Amino acid sequence: MDERLVTFIRAMRGRDVRISLAESIDALRALEISGITDRTVVQAALRSTLVKDSADVPVFDELFPQFFGVDEPPPMQQTGGGLPDDAAEQFQEMLQQLLDDLTELSEEDLQRLIEALMGQGMSKRELRDMLERNDAMPDMSQGMPQSWAMRMAMDGIGMTQANSLLQELLDKLRQMGVDPSQIKSVERDLRENRATIAQQLAEIMQAEQGAGRDDRERERDRDEFLDRPFDQFSFDDVPNFRREVAKLAARLRSQAALRMKRAQHGHPDIRRTVRANLRFQGIPMELRYRHRDLRPKITVICDVSGSMRAAAAFMLLLVYGLQDQIKRTRPFVYYRTIADVTRDFQELRPEAAIQVIPDRIQGGPYQTSLGSCLTTFLQDHSNTVDRNTTVIFMGDGDDHRGIPRVEDFQALRRRAHKVLWFNPEQPWRWHREDNYMHLIAPQCDGVHVVSNLRELSAAIDTLFR
Amino acid sequence: MFRDIDAVRTSLASQKYIANDTIATTLFLANKLEKPILAEGPAGTGKTELAKACAGALDRELIRLQCYEGIDESRALYEWEYAKQLLYTQLLRERVGGMVSNATTLAAAADAIAQEENVFFSDRFLLARPLLRAITSPKPVVLLIDEIDRADAEFEAFLLEILSDFQVSIPELGTIKAIHKPIVILTSNDTRELSEALKRRCLFLYVGYPDAAAELAVVNLRVPGVPPKLAAQVVEMVQRLRQLDLRKTPSMSETIDWARALVELNVRHLDRAAIDSTLNVLLKYESDLQKARRLVAPSDAGELGEVDPRARHEKERDRDRDRRR
Numbered sequence: 001m002d003e004r005l006v007t008f009i010r011a012m013r014g015r016d017v018r019i020s021l022a023e024s025i026d027a028l029r030a031l032e033i034s035g036i037t038d039r040t041v042v043q044a045a046l047r048s049t050l051v052k053d054s055a056d057v058p059v060f061d062e063l064f065p066q067f068f069g070v071d072e073p074p075p076m077q078q079t080g081g082g083l084p085d086d087a088a089e090q091f092q093e094m095l096q097q098l099l100d101d102l103t104e105l106s107e108e109d110l111q112r113l114i115e116a117l118m119g120q121g122m123s124k125r126e127l128r129d130m131l132e133r134n135d136a137m138p139d140m141s142q143g144m145p146q147s148w149a150m151r152m153a154m155d156g157i158g159m160t161q162a163n164s165l166l167q168e169l170l171d172k173l174r175q176m177g178v179d180p181s182q183i184k185s186v187e188r189d190l191r192e193n194r195a196t197i198a199q200q201l202a203e204i205m206q207a208e209q210g211a212g213r214d215d216r217e218r219e220r221d222r223d224e225f226l227d228r229p230f231d232q233f234s235f236d237d238v239p240n241f242r243r244e245v246a247k248l249a250a251r252l253r254s255q256a257a258l259r260m261k262r263a264q265h266g267h268p269d270i271r272r273t274v275r276a277n278l279r280f281q282g283i284p285m286e287l288r289y290r291h292r293d294l295r296p297k298i299t300v301i302c303d304v305s306g307s308m309r310a311a312a313a314f315m316l317l318l319v320y321g322l323q324d325q326i327k328r329t330r331p332f333v334y335y336r337t338i339a340d341v342t343r344d345f346q347e348l349r350p351e352a353a354i355q356v357i358p359d360r361i362q363g364g365p366y367q368t369s370l371g372s373c374l375t376t377f378l379q380d381h382s383n384t385v386d387r388n389t390t391v392i393f394m395g396d397g398d399d400h401r402g403i404p405r406v407e408d409f410q411a412l413r414r415r416a417h418k419v420l421w422f423n424p425e426q427p428w429r430w431h432r433e434d435n436y437m438h439l440i441a442p443q444c445d446g447v448h449v450v451s452n453l454r455e456l457s458a459a460i461d462t463l464f465r
Numbered sequence: 466m467f468r469d470i471d472a473v474r475t476s477l478a479s480q481k482y483i484a485n486d487t488i489a490t491t492l493f494l495a496n497k498l499e500k501p502i503l504a505e506g507p508a509g510t511g512k513t514e515l516a517k518a519c520a521g522a523l524d525r526e527l528i529r530l531q532c533y534e535g536i537d538e539s540r541a542l543y544e545w546e547y548a549k550q551l552l553y554t555q556l557l558r559e560r561v562g563g564m565v566s567n568a569t570t571l572a573a574a575a576d577a578i579a580q581e582e583n584v585f586f587s588d589r590f591l592l593a594r595p596l597l598r599a600i601t602s603p604k605p606v607v608l609l610i611d612e613i614d615r616a617d618a619e620f621e622a623f624l625l626e627i628l629s630d631f632q633v634s635i636p637e638l639g640t641i642k643a644i645h646k647p648i649v650i651l652t653s654n655d656t657r658e659l660s661e662a663l664k665r666r667c668l669f670l671y672v673g674y675p676d677a678a679a680e681l682a683v684v685n686l687r688v689p690g691v692p693p694k695l696a697a698q699v700v701e702m703v704q705r706l707r708q709l710d711l712r713k714t715p716s717m718s719e720t721i722d723w724a725r726a727l728v729e730l731n732v733r734h735l736d737r738a739a740i741d742s743t744l745n746v747l748l749k750y751e752s753d754l755q756k757a758r759r760l761v762a763p764s765d766a767g768e769l770g771e772v773d774p775r776a777r778h779e780k781e782r783d784r785d786r787d788r789r790r
Contacts (some may be wrong), residue, residue, distance in 0.1 A: 018661065019664055022665060025500065026500070026668075029498060030494050030498065030595035032496060033493075033497045033498070034470065034490060034493065034494060041470060041486065041490050043487050044487040044489075044490035044491060045490055045494055046492060047487065048491040048502075048667070048668040048669055049494070049668060049669075049672055051669055052503070052541075052665065052666070052667070052669045053669075054505055054506075054655065054671045057671060089474065100584070136643060136679045246658045249658070250618075250658055250660065254617060279547075279548050279551075280547065280548070281549050281551070283545055283551075286547070321658070323657070347712050349675075
């Protein structure tokens with residue numbers, strides 16, 4: 001049981017569920033206490049000790065049956081059911097003869113595989129044992145392509161041999177004059193059963209692949225994730241990286257909180273000190289300070305045209321991960337039109353909100369209209385900007401429908417505390433046609449190149465300095 | 466203490482709390498492993514109620530610490546009672562004067578007072594807040610740290626010592642260890658990510674919305690006198706509403722409130738009029754109320770009707786969106 005639990009924990013870690021040594025020990029102790037006779041209790045005990053994030057529950061629920069499950073064989077096609085009675089009888093006889101021969105030859109695994117192909121499915125546990133007995137479990141840690149690994153596993157358990165033996169039986173049926181269409185139906189059943197076994201093997205290998213990944217590999221993946229350019233992310237993938245973004249946000253949040261705590265002791269507040277110490281006969285036992293709220297107010301304006309969506313999504317996820325360190329956030333998105341998406345973020349979790357925001361605006365390829373969107377923003381939403389607000393644009397500075405008005409940027413800069421521009425593109429790309437960064441950059445208090453998550457978090461960190 | 470998992474289930478049921486296998490097992494393990502439980506899930510699904518039921522089942526006092534933004538040690542752990550200290554110094558002024566009367570230098574006088582310093586920094590002047598009360602209680606208690614996600618990250622870090630070792634350090638008094646280790650239940654509505662360190666010290670329990678059968682059982686248990694048909698209709702309606710894209714999904718506690726309201730109004734079965742007049746007990750936003758009203762179209766019989774085609778369309782669109790997510 002302990003060994004199975006350790007493999008299960010390795011598989012969970014392989015799927016990026018963080019499980020510490022202390023938690024593994026807790027799980028073992030929990031099983032000692034709760035017992036292992038009731039599967040539901042084992043599941044509940046392991047879930048409460050190993051899973052500490054609701055987002056990891058589906059991974060747990062997916063892997064648990066593979067390691068501790070009832071693990072019933074999947075439903076299989078009953079091969080040969082479509083044959084006429086006399087042919088079916090002969091086929092059964094030949095099959096029985098074949099199985100007996102295999103028993104004599106001590107080829108139990110091959111015999112069991114043929115039975116599975118004929119309709120007596122195998123549980124995953126049985127299949128996993130068969131792979132291990134035949135030394136056929138592919139080493140997934142070496143980055144072997146899935147198709148190779150599958151072929152290796154199939155060959156290892158004797159699928160090729162089983163297929164040719166069954167094919168010989170079908171050839172005999174053909175020679176006996178059985179209708180070819182009926183033989184084809186037998187072949188179809190065999191194909192489907194083979195596909196079911198392949199699916200089981202794929203699931204076993206996936207779990208094995210997870211278990212094979214070590215901590216260093218995961219660390220490398222994380223580094224790669226932080227440095228991967230935004231344009232290599234698909235927008236739909238972004239919510240899947242919620243955990244990494246949350247971790248990044250937590251680190252930024254701690255730094256920001258510490259800085260603010262250190263900076264918070266301003267000048268003593270005489271009036272509040274006198275009032276607080278009236279109960280001590282005016283002896284100043286408790287000092288009161290003028291606390292300044294150093295948390296920034298942020299208005300984020302994101303370009304959500306195709307190439308910018310992933311960057312905008314990460315930006316919004318990070319900003320919302322830092323909500324307790326920000327006094328107020330007003331998010332806007334633009335393409336051909338601009339829209340206030342504050343309500344989406346109030347009503348939904350950030351990872352759900354970023355999925356719906358592209359529906360809030362209009363636009364298509366080469367329709368980015370930065371200039372007119374900015375004008376609309378100033379007309380309709382300028383009340384979201386005051387002298388304490390930092391306005392952050394996240395975009396490439398493209399405008400395919402006109403030239404952004406410098407006066408608008410100047411007006412915005414006059415109203416705001418700061419105007420910053422985060423651009424995912426490198427400066428050498430800023431001079432192409434339809435790009436107006438050369439006009440925009442001088443109008444901003446700061447321009448940051450943020451082509452990946454590491455640069456983005458560094459840029460956001462500057463807001464709290 | 467709970468004898469086994471079934472005993473947990475039975476004891477909680479005696480407190481009108483229906484615990485599923487996960488809740489019962491987690492509470493049993495928390496008791497045995499002496500670890501806190503971190504109960505996470507949407508608001509109103511019975512996380513706080515679990516702590517109350519647990520205290521009731523074990524006949525222990527429930528000590529509750531409600532977290533909020535800016536909560537600190539002085540609100541959660543202890544505070545020196547300055548006013549009382551000052552009062553004592555005033556009353557004992559002559560005695561203090563007598564103590565230093567023989568001192569010839571200022572330093573000698575200060576030393577004489579310093580020797581008595583412990584009198585003023587003793588339990589007598591310590592104002593125990595919930596955490597300290599839970600640890601120093603002479604009887605075992607249940608400690609509920611409610612809505613931990615509302616507290617700041619620094620406060621979370623401060624809790625770690627208590628959650629792992631059941632002890633606190635007070636500079637003037639030293640380390641205070643728990644007389645009886647309390648059963649600790651932390652709740653979180655998942656509005657922000659909690660630290661790994663905190664999660665690691667707890668057993669995790671996700672308390673989501675119950676399925677129809679469980680919800681019906683709770684309604685029957687918590688709402689005395691509810692007609693069976695009405696209870697079933699209420700639960701069915703709530704379950705359907707949870708499928709919609711609402712600003713605020715109705716919680717378990719709101720289902721109970723709604724059923725109670727309907728019983729108070731002597732409603733025997735749910736019809737359009739009853740829904741119209743009481744739905745605001747269940748839903749708290751006008752946009753949600755409108756969506757809910759569209760869900761139920763009036764039928765000839767006046768009974769809970771067919772789903773309005775517009776609402777059906779809306780529901781399908783919501784499902785599509787969920788799938789896309």
